[in-house]
Amino acid sequence: MLHTMHEMPFGAAVTAEGTRFRLWAPAATRVDLLLEGPGESSELPMAALGEGWFQRVVAEAKPGTRYRFRLDGGLCVPDPASRWNPDDVHGPSVVVDPRQFAWSDQGWRGRPWEEAVIYELHLGTFTPEGSFRAAADKLDYLVELGVTALEIMPVADFPGRRNWGYDGVLPFAPDASYGTPDDFKALIQAAHGKGLMVFLDVVYNHFGPEGNYLYVYARPFFSRRHHTPWGSAINFDGEDARTVRDFFLHNALYWLEEYRLDGLRLDAVHTIADDSRPDILEELAERVRSGPGRERHIHLILENDANAARYLTRTREGVARHYEAQWNDDLHHALHVLLTGESDGYYQDYAATPLAHLGRALREGFAFQGEPSPYRGGRPRGEPSRELPPSAFVAFLQTHDQVGNRAFGERLAQLTQPRPLRAAVALVLLAPSPPLLFMGEEFACPTPFRYFCDFGPELAAAVTFGRREEFAGFARFADPAVRETIPDPCAPATFLESKLNWEVLDWPRHAQWRAFYRDLLALRQRWIVPLLSQIRPGRARSVELGERALQVTWPLSGGGALTLLSNLGSQLVTGVERPAGELLAASEGDAAGALEAGRLAPWCTLWYLAAAEPVHA
Template identity: 60%
Template sequence: MPFGATVLADGKVIFRLWAPTARTVELCLGNQAAEESVLTMDRLADGWFQCETPPALAGHGTLYRYRIDGGLCVPDPASRANPLDAHGPSQVIDAGAFVWKDDDWHGRPWHEAVIYELHLGAFTAEGGYTAAIQRLDYLAELGVTAVELMPVADFPGARNWGYDGVLQFAPDHSYGTPDELKALVQAAHARGLMVLLDVVYNHFGPDGNYLHTYAPQFFTERHHTPWGAAINFDGRDSRTVRDFYIHNALYWLDEYHLDGLRLDAVHAIADDSRPDILEELAAAVHDGPGRSRQAHLILENDANAVRYLRQGQFTAQWNDDIHHALHLLLTGECDGYYADYADQPARHLARCLAEGFAFQGESSGFREGRPRGEPSGHLPPGAFVNFIQTHDQVGNRAYGERITMIALQRPLQVVLSVLLLAPSPPMLFMGEEFAAATPFLFFCDFHGELAEAIAEGRRMEFARFRAFANPAARAHIPDPNAPATFERSKLDWGCLDEPQHKFWLDHYRSMLTLRREQIAPRLPGICAGGEFELAGASGLIVRWGLRDGARMTLLANLGESPVEGFEHFSGIALPSLFGREIQTIYLSQSDLPDFFSAGRMPPWCAAWFIEEKRA
């Protein structure tokens, strides 16, 4: 890796820093100023500084900082560890010191993906990498095949969602050491679980980023983001910036044996060059770790752009559209972005199931009438990650309520059968499978004016919602910086034996068992672009063509009123007319075939079938 500190085979350590506006850079070894060894780094071409140390002076575990122009001491922006927090010294890590025992692990194919998103600090009472290992058997038994970690890049303070990271190569010290993260990945592989990691390549957090002082070329005023000046991916000196992020992706996949990355909010990455940074990064991954094992790249892209999926560079993309349609059907909430789905939520859902996105170029009222999205019906279902809960959709509610706190049991059961059995890979958010009673709130650990600004900004985000139009109502929104806000967000695993939580856990397990045994084996080669029809205001039928000529079919009514005159939609009641044999996968109630034969769909029901093609 051209950045940071690298331990060589002979024990020497090479330190490299890109500081194009610095006149001098010194390497300060040790923690306390009185004990430091200070070495002047050699200035190389193109803004680089380098220093090589003998084994007696530095090695695995050595703390170090860079002194810029004889004044400010800064951590290494490519630090592999920062045990004294983001403002403290970095630590030399020997990348080859950890003994891996997963040589026979080559990942899992994407059609088997059932993703479980978790926050390492709130997933267990203890928090951290080692504690998470104790829950891996539970996840495997649940039917999960991929664990997705919210970002671990070092952030300031003791708690954060992770999207305010400032040291992109350093696993945050509050969760444990780099070796403990590697042990978590290795333990997951031993249980057949992939490990995916969220990475943030669109901005740095508001506290602890020193790059502006010695490498302002990292940023550009040509583009702007919600967090200020954009990362410089296409201007002067952008080559080093692009390499920084490409090597970061390779670093996580190679050095930590991760199975994939989820790139946060790529719609906020501005890059007018070709190939752009996403294309170049994907090519580097496929030409590197992707040549010998499965390496999955997933996008979050609010623009519903499909270019990266169409070209096969990225495996899949989060599908907010399906969440919004399902949430509206379950709760009736139509504030904010839900308003875009209020006209025909069942149609939006059916289109998501069949074609990927609900918005494929249509205007968005929430976005002041601007078009949103691109046609996606030509993509296979595996290109879209579906969910009913995520850290965003739970944590960005004022009180962090989970869906089981605001939806009725039977409708939610039916919705989950749609979500968990559909061809697209489903994603769960930690604790949803047992209807966790604990909220998941927005939390961080900033101080002073920044903390006050974040707390006030958080409350103002909800001013456009009817329930929080009154300032007095907004004043009750939990303070993100309060330690209690974080503590309240930790999962309570002691509730699993309580009847209401056991009920939901059993439901999830049964759905994921059906998926593993009857759905997943049929997914390789599934045809791109399904077909959908609507029945009344809330009924829908969706079909997907399978590789062997069979069809997977969903019939559902996601409303309070029965749907009449249904028989001409499905052909399910009289399958012999279609020359097909029908394998029933799931019925939300045992008497559904009688209703279908009578041309009716009762309220809140779902049925899954495989229509086999006769020889």
């Protein structure tokens, strides 16, 4: 058995002498430790260690002891490094000894990045129960589908009973609405036992708006000169930034070491402001690579609207120096415009030439590599990415953002017809880039996924108003009366209506979609994964076959090529030459026969492989 614990310079740690409590509170002159138990409590002064640190070791404090900190004889706050806060973000923290959990997966070393097929899920809506334990019951389903990695939306303790997770304020504590820390570890261990990697979405760009007490006693956590859409930026480069950086570096290592996670997805890093070198993203990656990354496969993924290719560079051997990949919004946006015709918001950047953007994203990664973005006021966006491999870009048709940030949370199955959607799904699932599915998309789940939260009354009213006003610039919602029909994110029904409807899984329409995804992912595992090492960066070619169709070819170093033909329009395209090689897949049964006669059928995708050497056993 394996027992894991990440040691860190703050929080509560069970030692041979007792439990050591440590807090960084540079704005406080006195800190007292409150120990709370059934029928009794005690208040103990903590020693000032200098530079804002306070500490106390208590021999009697055991795992399960509840505690808080009193600041200068007044406000009581939870531990910002709490491992568990069962009574929500305003309540006491609980002493946890992580070594009490016995891991039986000590032989697990993870899986290579090239094998990644990612399934993004929100724990609260993935199952009717919305818990770690209930999610474990779905692992066999995911394995049978062809998934190799779970990507779990943030679990850091957030205010209330329901939240997407991006409003977390206690980044070391799994939210109690999902279960205990040991429940989360049991889910991860069960996933490993079935060959599944587990990634966690983490938020290092802001704290949520309710329950963040750091503003009171540790103001240096927040920058005096950088700002984000949520207010003051996290202080990664100003005075006292070393302590702040260490807090987040330890958080990343904590999840990877103590919970044996296989990777992290860092949310919206373009809103992290850091002028130091190495910046926090570089330092975090270096610490991970030299730490748990030396012993097993650890994968780091970015969401970065800035398209900063420098974080994705490879060594000569093709190994990621810092981050394995970035979510490729460009690919999604171009495909979404082609499927739906929508041009509001950021889709305006792709509306004029969506096919050209799609072709560039498929062959080079980013569609925007320094070109001006009309949506961003003409500012240049992105860096050259042509020399990066396809594995540096996560491809997807749907995510929590792209579904949940719609006013009504509609999925693509509600926005387009089956044939166009099948063409797009076949394109994404067999492209060289690692694909990501958003929970339920594989069976065309009929329930929406909406934005939801559970704040206190005053904040809730502001969130409801603000959510509806976000859409004022969209033509469809220009009328205030129409905006009033947008679901209230604070209403319990908005959350409940977002839960996956598993009861439809065996209905013919939904079963057919699941089989379609399963068959494509089986083809990916058999044919695409083995040849990824033969695809060299910068050599892919794309040709537009009219306004809505294109051909993309990835030459293979061993000879031959992988070729995509995709018609993402309603018109037949003629004069198309059949690529060399074997037909791997067609999104429609009539597509391959039509191509033999030089016709590319409407709304279809075909894949061909011409290989000079075997690519599978």
